[in-house]
Amino acid sequence: MTLDERAARRRYATVSALFWLPLGLSIAPLVLLLTERGMAMTAVAGFFAAHSLTTAALELPTGGLSDVIGRRNVLAAAGLLNLAALTLLGLGTTPVLLGLGMALMGAARALSSGPAEAWYVDTVHAHAGPDAELRTGLARGATATDAALAVGTLTGGALPWLIGLAPELGARLGEATSGLVLPLSVPLLLGAAVEIAFVSYALSALPEPPRPPTPLRHVLRDVPATVAGGLRLGGRDALVRRVLVSAGAAGSALATAELLTPGRAADLTGAPESGAVLFAALACAGFACAAVGAHLAPLTARRTGGGERAIAASLTTSAAGLLLLGVTTALPGAFALALAAVGYGLVYLGLGATGPNENDLLHRRVSSTGRATALSVQSLALQLTAALTGLIVTVLPPGPLPWSLAGAALLAGALLWARGGSESRPYAIPDATGGPDATAERRPGHGRPLGGRTGARE
Structure with missing residues (x-):
């Protein structure tokens, strides 16, 4: 079916x-x-x-x-x-x-x-x-x-x-x-x-289409080959490299926000217990902002002129949120709390809008035989960068510095996409396994919003 x-x-x-x-x-x-x-x-x-x-x-x-x-x-x-x-x-x-x-x-x-x-x-x-x-x-x-x-x-x-x-x-x-x-x-x-x-x-x-029965020895043989193809994909395709770098920047932002926000919430409220309540509310609001950002991703691409510029704008929004969170470390009272809530929401709003536009471009560079592997490489880039960032920001002195470094990482990721336009040029879709379907020529303009279908609603 x-x-x-x-x-x-x-x-x-x-x-x-x-x-x-x-x-x-x-x-x-x-x-x-x-x-x-x-x-x-x-x-x-x-x-x-x-x-x-x-x-x-x-x-x-x-x-x-x-x-x-x-x-x-x-x-x-x-x-x-x-x-x-x-x-x-x-x-x-x-x-x-x-x-x-x-x-x-x-x-x-x-x-x-x-x-x-x-x-x-x-x-x-x-x-x-x-x-x-x-x-x-x-x-x-x-x-x-x-x-x-x-x-x-x-x-x-x-x-x-x-x-x-x-x-x-x-x-x-x-x-x-x-x-x-x-x-x-x-x-x-x-x-x-x-x-x-x-x-x-x-x-x-x-x-799913029926797949031929796969003996265990073939699974054990094919999985490493597919993994190796996914790793090679990031090395030979410039757009995929940008996706991976952006995923790493997002990992830095998420690690910083998730590790430092609970302590910052306790500082703002004056007690660990009330800080925990504030963090729970912020976490829920953050996921809600990410949902809104994801829902607006197609509109963002249309308004900015394409997926690449949409990624740049979305990452810049998240970077602004992190920098605003850094500013609040030097401010007292309810004003700092309000600004921190806005900054936290901007971080997740921008990251939510980034994901669909990034992955839309990624899926146009890989074939079905390596698609899940490419997504795993992207996820691994995010996780490893998040782990490294977590080790760094927890030893830095408290204050605006950790937030500023994470914001700078997101701005660097945004600059990679700022020019835009490469999604409108012809390119090939590599097969992660390097198989016979390794390339398929694409027409110029593919990847841009396709009129009313981009905004279709169920």
Whole structure:
């Protein structure tokens, strides 16, 4: 069955929301739940390191796996791993089980990096040809992702609080489960239930062309070749290199905002407890701003004259937000709080608008056989740069310097796209594996907004 563009957009947005909603539910209660289980903060840091290292180690191999055995199967595997991870984290009481849960979540994150988006692009190309407009659908998926994270963060923070308003309910919950289920466990277990719906939807609603049976030895042989092709792609294509550099700049911005904002919120409110409440509200608002930015990505491309100029404008917006956050470190009181909220929103608004326009260009440079791998290379560039930035900004003296450095990284990324115009020149789509379909000549003008179809609404 070949889906038309509107149906593909709807299903891509739905599967994106279903995947990220459970993770959003875990954002607010996770650290508190781990400490409630008796884990020291050093152990908590170790759990998160297990998550990050597992994701980084598996990012490229799992992208290659998706290109070899199919998008739907890999998405379902990611959902099952998240189901196991959230269950272990919600019920686990020992460091081994909790660490295993975080590692499984990292593996699921690596598996999920690219297959859904690659499925959407493959489906649209199969129905409408290689000249099909992609930006609107990519924007819908990003909007659904950020909206799910915003709703999940708000719900995950509110559920334990609501249970706490009825102490007898929490007590009965603990008694019925012999203390395994705490109020802070509830959002994670709810997320595990949503994962069942995600796996069912991925398997039933994302049709793919039949793939020939692939023996295990062929999978083991083809995945490394696909990974190597994805790495070569970044080295030989100037536009793809710009996408990767921009992803690294975005990683720097996200690491800075996520690591420094909680402490800055505590400074602004005067207490860690009230700072935590402020940060939860800011996180929810940030995801909402990213959703708005993603939704406006096609309009941004039309108004600025193309995807490249839209990326430059969006990254500049995010850089302005980081610089504004740096300015607030020298200001007191409510005025600084208001400016900080505006700056935080601008960071996520700009990054939300950047993603669909970047990926629209990226998908026009790669073929189906290497599409998920290319997305994994992009994700890896973001994660590795974020990890390096995190090590740097946490040792810099507090004040405007860390924010300014991250803002400068985004401005440098924006300058790479400032000229624009290269998306209107002929170019080739390399196959990441270097296979016989390695190049296909494209017509000038491809990649620019295509009249009314760019702004089509379902």
